[in-house]
Amino acid sequence: MKAGIFKTRMDEEGLKSTRQREEIVKTFLKAPGHQSLEQIYSQVIKTNPKIGRITVYRTLKLLTRLGLAIQRKFADGETRYELASEGAHHDHLICLDCGKIIEFEDPTIESLQARIAQQHQFQIFQHRMELYGRCETCLRKKNSRRKKS
Amino acid sequence: MKAGIFKTRMDEEGLKSTRQREEIVKTFLKAPGHQSLEQIYSQVIKTNPKIGRITVYRTLKLLTRLGLAIQRKFADGETRYELASEGAHHDHLICLDCGKIIEFEDPTIESLQARIAQQHQFQIFQHRMELYGRCETCLRKKNSRRKKS
DNA sequence: TGTTAAAATGAAATTGAATTTCAATTTCAA
């Protein structure tokens, strides 16, 4: 997503573009991934310490409403936001040691969904799949530590 | 799970069995499924209005620690508890209209997990898969309503 | 059976994330 789309969508909704919103959006775009509200906020105040946490909350919520951001809640409870454009529909691998979040897409999930839906006569709108474990880096670290001790 | 196991596990941990705990556990066992803290609490006070919400919270947390209950957080944000014994590893279908939660197990999820893990060199400990949509009953209701209007 | 240390209870206070309120400020269309 380019910053321009944000302004266009704002216009469409009759909303106003402010300095604060522009800075928050710019910060959000600069560091993609799955950022928590606190992470975004702490980045924003580096540029402009006058912007309040409240405005960051509101702006991210606004981006979500406009369809430009997606809100995610993983098992750790923290609310995170990611760019809506980052791949149509992906799921997540989460490292329980370092917190790294990796996106993945797997075509077989779709057919799996379809089968489950049919079995239970459900109409599926969306899904959530998260795999929790240990990433390659943390796995190596742990193994080398074990050898030493 | 039988109520007896609870006492045995309590003994093992050096914990004390109290009237309140017994009533909370009995209530929890009586209505299996995926109950929210509030649902359990409102059932408990029907039997004994003197039991506080705090004790219900603590007891469910205790059951989780003992491995007898499992805590779940779905997209609606409410914390729910289910019996640990209800099938080793299952996932959930959630109706967005009526809130009904259906459990399912699918063997292909395991192989899917294994493939993703290998691709990303992850070691998977656990997963979470939730399908959100509309259940058969609500689907029928919606269709019949549409025909009438 | 009585005593007592350890554990549990429950009311109130606290926490922490997120939201609402409201007066002051800013934006933008006319």
Place this chain on the structure above:
DNA sequence: TTGAAATTGAAATTCAATTTCATTTTAACA
């Protein structure tokens, strides 16, 4: 430039969940 409408941000509020702490209960032991 002006003014209505929207936005901002501090403070207050909400809401679930947790912690604190004085009181009560439990169960092990004398």
